[in-house]
Each structure stands twice: as structure tokens, then as C-alpha cells.
Amino acid sequence: MTKYIVLLRGINVSGKKKIKMSQLVAMLESLGFSEVSTYIQSGNIVLKSNVASPIKVSQIIKEGIYTTFGFDVPVLAKTFIEWKEIIAQSPFEEHNDLETKKWYYVLLQETPCKELINNLQQEQFANERFVISNSCVYLYCDKGYGKAKCDNNFFEKKLQVTATTRNHRTMMQLLEMGKQISEQ
Structure with missing residues (x-):
């Protein structure tokens, strides 16, 4: 079985697309996933599956949410190994907790086209810096994400891919939760 970290985008925000974690x-579990656990109410899931493809896992969950709850939600799944690699490749250096509150990971559903990456890397924004990889945009927001021009929608539009953003703390919590799932 494969361990996955699954992220739902846009649930339980401003009273819209409400889903109770239970x-x-x-x-x-009814869809065949096991050792399912969630972190906070914003759609962060750790689970195991016999399905070997993250894209297929995303499709199964997306269809399940539509059938069960009646709305369309972007779903992004990464294997636990991919998750560890994304964190390991982060350009962020450990500092104090105040610094980590400015670090964000814009996780990409697919690899953006090289031309779009190159074009975006030419742009600069006051108080924001980013590094683009094949699976993630590492974003530093000096003034915090709430005031950032480079938000999730910005990167989706510029890179023409589906994405969802999580802060450093959530990324690390999901990593720890993934470590707790058995290897069998």
C-alpha cells in the first residue's frame, strides 16, 4: 500500500463547501482508503491506498466528494515520498518560528510548461520571493500570505496549472502524520 498526503482546496472557507472531517x-474509508486521518478543517488528509497513482487517488476522492457532498473540489494527492522530497528541496532555512510563519508551499497538480516558469521567474514583487520547482512553488511572504500578490490564484493563472497552498507548519504536521502511518 502507498501512503499519501491529500489536499482539498476551498472547503470550509467562509461557510462554503462545508464538510465535517468525520x-x-x-x-x-467507504472508497477503500485506510488509516485515514485529517489535520484541521481545511482538507488536509493522510491515508493509505492500494491505488498506485496520485492522479487516480485525486480522481477517486474528487468524484467521491461530488457524489457524497454535491460539490466540485480540487483535490491534490502526493505520495509520502513525494511529500518528503518537496520539503527536502525547500530553499527555506530553519530560523525562528516568526520566520516560518512567512513560508508557503504552492503545491502543483502537474509540472508547468518551462516557458511559463521562465517567464514568471523574470517577475519580481516587493516583499515576496519564490522559487519554482516541478511540483511546488516555494513562496516567502515578508508581510504574510494575506497581503501577498503571489497567492494561489496568481500562480495557477501564471503557470496554467491547478494548485493549492499550505503554510510551513501544516506541511511539517502532515509530514509527521505520514510518519505515523504503518509501512505495511
């Missing part, structure tokens, strides 16, 4: 876990 109902989400029950739905995922």
Missing part, C-alpha cells in the same frame, strides 16, 4: 473520513 464525514470526510467515513467517505474515504
